[in-house]
Amino acid sequence: MKVNIVGKNITVTPGISEKIQKKLNTLAKYFIIGEDDTANVLVRTYPTKQKIEVTIPTKHAILRAEVIDDDLYSAIDKVVDKLEDQIRRQKTRLTRKNKESLAAAFIDHEIFNEYNEEEDELVKTKSIVPVEMSLDEAIMKMELLGHDFFIYTDDETEKIAVVYRRHNGGYGLIETE
DSSP: OEEEEEEESSOOOHHHHHHHHHHHHGGGGGSOOOTTOEEEEEEEEOSSOEEEEEEEEOSSOEEEEEEEESSHHHHHHHHHHHHHHHHHHHHHHHHHTTOHHHHHHHSOHHHHTOSOOOOOOOOOOOOOOOOEEOHHHHHHHHHHHTOSEEEEEETTTOSEEEEEEOTTSSEEEEEOO
């Protein structure tokens, strides 16, 4: 990957250039990058801040990030972190749309799947007999047991129902027909 570095109000020293190229080359592991691909980097200085903007056009998306920081070298680190986050989000979007071939072309899956996920296996089986009770009683039992959900027979509808604790607070109820 080629890297074009332009400085505004700053002279791009060999140290700055080397640091930027080294950090951007760490992104190469996420892509299938050709020699013709070019990353454009703009480094600006202001009286008290340093700004770095990076744009990387690829076949499938344009990655762009900018960071303003007191220290130029920490700004470089932060901009690369932002770009890595964008790559991960893009990979997730592509995977969710069931376009595995497009995701494979954009990102090297081996990097994201460094740990081998084992197939989900059934660890425990449990049989229950739902007891007839009210919703308030079911919530109380669930709380006493320390569970996230509770299956019971609703005393009003006489049908099986599930009450559960929601992540953002409160409770949810699933009723059967």
